[in-house]
Amino acid sequence: KDQRDLELLPARIEELEAAIAKGEAILSDPTLYTADPQRFANISQGIENARAEKDAAEERWLELAEQAEA
Structure with a gap:
C-alpha cells in the first residue's frame, strides 16, 4: 500500500494544484461575488478543501519517500 501511495x-x-488554480482563476472575476455569492462561497470552500488535501498528500508523500530511502 505504501509503495502504491508513493507512486x-x-x-x-x-490534480489538486490544477483544481486550486482553476478555482482561483474563477475567483479572480471581480463581479463573481456580487453576481453569485453562493457560487463564490462554494468555489472558495472547494479551494480550501483542495489545499488541505494537497498539504496532507504532500506530507504523506514526504513520509513515504523518507521511508523508501531508509
Missing part, C-alpha cells in the same frame, strides 16, 4: 500521490498532488 500515485504525485499525480494526485498535480
Whole structure:
C-alpha cells in the first residue's frame, strides 16, 4: 500500500494544484461575488478543501519517500 501511495500521490498532488488554480482563476472575476455569492462561497470552500488535501498528500508523500530511502 505504501509503495502504491508513493507512486500515485504525485499525480494526485498535480490534480489538486490544477483544481486550486482553476478555482482561483474563477475567483479572480471581480463581479463573481456580487453576481453569485453562493457560487463564490462554494468555489472558495472547494479551494480550501483542495489545499488541505494537497498539504496532507504532500506530507504523506514526504513520509513515504523518507521511508523508501531508509
